[in-house]
Amino acid sequence: MRQPSLGRYVSYPLGIVASLAIFSVILLAFGYNPITSMEGLVSGSFGTTFLTSETIFLMGPLLLAALAFLVAFRARFYNIGVEGQLYIGALFGYLAAAQLGGFPGVVAIPLMLLAAAAGGTLWLALPLFMRIKLQVNEIFPTLVMNFIALDVVNWVTAGPLKNPLSGNLQTPPLPESTWLPVLVKSTQFNVGILIALAAALVIYFVLYRTVLGYEIRASGASPRAAQSGGVDVSRSILAVGLMSGALAGLAGIVVVAGVDHVLAQNFSPGYGYQGIAVAALGSFQPLGIVVASVLYAALTIGGESLQQGAAAIPIELIYALQAIIVLSVLIVQKWVGDRTSRGR
Amino acid sequence: MVSYEDLVVSILAASLPLTMPMLYASIGEVYAERSGVLNMGIEGVMSLSAFVSLWTTFSTGSYLYGLLAGMAVGAAMGALHAFATVRIGVNQLIAGLMIYFLALSMGDFGYVIVTKTTYLHVRPISPVQIPALSNLPVVGPILFSQNVLVYGSFLLAIFLGLVLYRTTWGLKIRAVGENPEAADSAGINVNLVRNLCVILGGTLAGLAGASLVLGYLGLYATGDTLVAGRGWIAIVVVIFARWSPYKAIAGAWLFGLGYSVAAVFIGAGIFSSLGPGSGYFLLAIPYIVAIIFMLVFHRGTKSPSSLTVPYKRK
Numbered sequence: 001m002r003q004p005s006l007g008r009y010v011s012y013p014l015g016i017v018a019s020l021a022i023f024s025v026i027l028l029a030f031g032y033n034p035i036t037s038m039e040g041l042v043s044g045s046f047g048t049t050f051l052t053s054e055t056i057f058l059m060g061p062l063l064l065a066a067l068a069f070l071v072a073f074r075a076r077f078y079n080i081g082v083e084g085q086l087y088i089g090a091l092f093g094y095l096a097a098a099q100l101g102g103f104p105g106v107v108a109i110p111l112m113l114l115a116a117a118a119g120g121t122l123w124l125a126l127p128l129f130m131r132i133k134l135q136v137n138e139i140f141p142t143l144v145m146n147f148i149a150l151d152v153v154n155w156v157t158a159g160p161l162k163n164p165l166s167g168n169l170q171t172p173p174l175p176e177s178t179w180l181p182v183l184v185k186s187t188q189f190n191v192g193i194l195i196a197l198a199a200a201l202v203i204y205f206v207l208y209r210t211v212l213g214y215e216i217r218a219s220g221a222s223p224r225a226a227q228s229g230g231v232d233v234s235r236s237i238l239a240v241g242l243m244s245g246a247l248a249g250l251a252g253i254v255v256v257a258g259v260d261h262v263l264a265q266n267f268s269p270g271y272g273y274q275g276i277a278v279a280a281l282g283s284f285q286p287l288g289i290v291v292a293s294v295l296y297a298a299l300t301i302g303g304e305s306l307q308q309g310a311a312a313i314p315i316e317l318i319y320a321l322q323a324i325i326v327l328s329v330l331i332v333q334k335w336v337g338d339r340t341s342r343g344r
Numbered sequence: 345m346v347s348y349e350d351l352v353v354s355i356l357a358a359s360l361p362l363t364m365p366m367l368y369a370s371i372g373e374v375y376a377e378r379s380g381v382l383n384m385g386i387e388g389v390m391s392l393s394a395f396v397s398l399w400t401t402f403s404t405g406s407y408l409y410g411l412l413a414g415m416a417v418g419a420a421m422g423a424l425h426a427f428a429t430v431r432i433g434v435n436q437l438i439a440g441l442m443i444y445f446l447a448l449s450m451g452d453f454g455y456v457i458v459t460k461t462t463y464l465h466v467r468p469i470s471p472v473q474i475p476a477l478s479n480l481p482v483v484g485p486i487l488f489s490q491n492v493l494v495y496g497s498f499l500l501a502i503f504l505g506l507v508l509y510r511t512t513w514g515l516k517i518r519a520v521g522e523n524p525e526a527a528d529s530a531g532i533n534v535n536l537v538r539n540l541c542v543i544l545g546g547t548l549a550g551l552a553g554a555s556l557v558l559g560y561l562g563l564y565a566t567g568d569t570l571v572a573g574r575g576w577i578a579i580v581v582v583i584f585a586r587w588s589p590y591k592a593i594a595g596a597w598l599f600g601l602g603y604s605v606a607a608v609f610i611g612a613g614i615f616s617s618l619g620p621g622s623g624y625f626l627l628a629i630p631y632i633v634a635i636i637f638m639l640v641f642h643r644g645t646k647s648p649s650s651l652t653v654p655y656k657r658k
Contacts, residue, residue, distance in 0.1 A: 030457070078437055080384075126635070136642045139437065140580055144631045147573055151628035158621030277445065280438045314456040316566070319449035327442045330434045331427075338433070 011336035015329030023321045032313055044305025045298035053187035057259060058297035060192035064251035065275025066289045067203050072244040073284055074207060075236045076220040081142030082248040083272025084149030085120040089249020090256045091153055092119025094171060094263040101175030108178045113253060120249020121242055123149060128241040132234050157265045170264035180258040192254035199247060204286035216240055277326045355608045356486045360494050363600030365556040367497040369578035370596055371504050371589045372548025378587055379541035380521040380650040381429055382436045385443030386549045387575025389421045392451035393553035395564050399458055401466050411554045418550015419543050421447050426542040430535050433654040452566040468562040469493060493559035498593060505589035517541060521648035524655040534655045580634045602630030
């Protein structure tokens with residue numbers, strides 16, 4: 001494996017600075033003050049205990065979705081279907097939770113999480129089978145399954161599972177024993193983020209401290225070389241597929257059982273896709289994406305606060321900023337990386 | 345009481361305008377992928393160009409300016425993708441998804457700003473009633489009373505098919521995608537061909553967005569509810585079509601038909617007897633068809649050899 005050079009580390013903040021410069025120009029062009037806007041982003045995401053808790057809560061689904069993409073990516077399996085797996089995971093988790101009302105949380109919550117993980121994995125099973133057995137590239141099956149998943153959840157929340165007492169397209173509330181326990185009273189700071197952080201540590205451990213992880217990374221770095229070196233590439237892909245689907249399912253349930261407490265239509269604003277951005281921003285390293293998820297969550301919550309402030313910057317501009325940051329970091333990193341590794 | 349003949353005619357007639365945006369976008373993506381570059385940003389580019397062309401036509405009153413503006417902004421996004429992936433060598437999948445986010449949010453941002461003061465809408469381009477033919481029963485309303493952008497999408501697919509298979513340019517593009525090293529030694533500028541193909545793909549994605557809004561919907565909606573997956577489907581159509589602009593006509597039409605069946609059935613209330621929410625099943629049909637297609641025909645679907653692999657001269 002190639003050692004990352006100093007240039008690659010320096011390039012990271014360079015990419016961030018470049019993107020902030022681009023963003024400032026855009027802000028100026030539309031008549032906003034860049035400095036107060038950036039201050040607003042910081043105070044809007046960490047300014048109060050509640051805002052901080054919102055930011056930390058949001059890290060949970062982003063981090064889990066990013067891990068889901070990342071672990072598969074490391075074996076060169078492109079799971080674009082995290083969004084769909086997240087919805088089906090949430091549905092399975094909800095179905096389990098609805099049956100578990102009579103049990104205490106210590107029993108009900110782990111079972112619900114397990115069901116969600118199973119649901120996510122199940123939704124990835126067909127693309128995974130198609131890749132391993134039929135050699136069909138997974139990008140398109142996983143992508144297409146997203147839309148089917150969305151239609152499934154749209155259907156159940158409008159039809160069979162709809163709460164008849166609610167005007168919204170959503171299920172009745174989950175039994176209270178299955179709500180993820182809140183860690184700080186009257187905030188959104190709940191167990192979900194701990195699940196996500198634990199998952200990041202587990203994935204780090206699996207990737208870098210186990211034989212399976214070595215095989216996964218070898219399969220991703222060069223499938224042909226790995227195969228001739230005795231690594232079963234299909235087995236690596238199966239392993240990452242199972243982990244990826246499970247993580248995606250967890251990403252869905254930490255939202256449903258953590259804050260929403262119902263399964264609602266369109267409850268995900270695209271966490272599955274945003275996770276890919278977070279994974280890229282974290283340089284596809286499990287611990288790197290923990291940091292990236294803080295940044296991404298803070299921008300989102302800060303952006304939402306900014307929308308209501310005196311500047312009233314539409315949130316869409318912040319979404320654009322997120323894309324500009326990731327793209328700039330990738331471009332600068334690749335550019336610097338190519339130049340610093342030349343001639344070695 | 346709806347007669348079955350009327351139902352079939354209205355489904356088929358509605359399927360062609362629904363095919364149009366996916367067709368424009370997919371023939372552009374055929375060119376990009378044939379040269380070796382995957383662009384996952386189409387969905388977002390369509391959304392951005394839909395807004396830009398709507399706004400342009402709304403402000404100037406000219407459909408032509410709207411179309412040109414949409415294509416220009418699509419070309420610009422294509423150029424950005426080409427810069428990131430061909431020039432710099434960023435992972436094509438990731439760069440494309442970022443282009444999706446960027447373009448989608450820029451379009452939404454623009455719309456939010458503009459609609460603070462105005463309600464942005466245009467009357468979609470009217471159908472051309474082809475004399476005599478449009479009065480024919482059944483085929484008249486289906487084939488001979490569509491608008492010019494619908495006809496344009498089919499003609500462009502045929503034209504770009506001819507270019508790809510019957511001209512030296514097309515040969516160069518296919519060579520660059522299949523075997524860039526050999527193309528390079530034959531004196532073809534690999535990255536120039538790729539840049540141009542990606543920009544062409546972006547331009548046609550722009551035209552796709554413009555045609556959706558000017559030739560069909562006449563308005564914009566935020567949060568990707570306007571393009572609503574058509575850009576992603578365009579990428580699936582490319583696989584359906586096995587990277588052929590001709591076959592893209594059939595592929596895009598299959599999905600157009602799926603959308604049309606869903607829309608007409610839901611409109612006619614045919615599925616409401618199956619319980620609330622069951623209409624969503626119909627919306628899933630095109631996607632289920634896509635999966636089945638990939639399952640059944642997987643052996644024939646071989647992508648261009650160098651797709652997603654950046655080219656560096658040795």
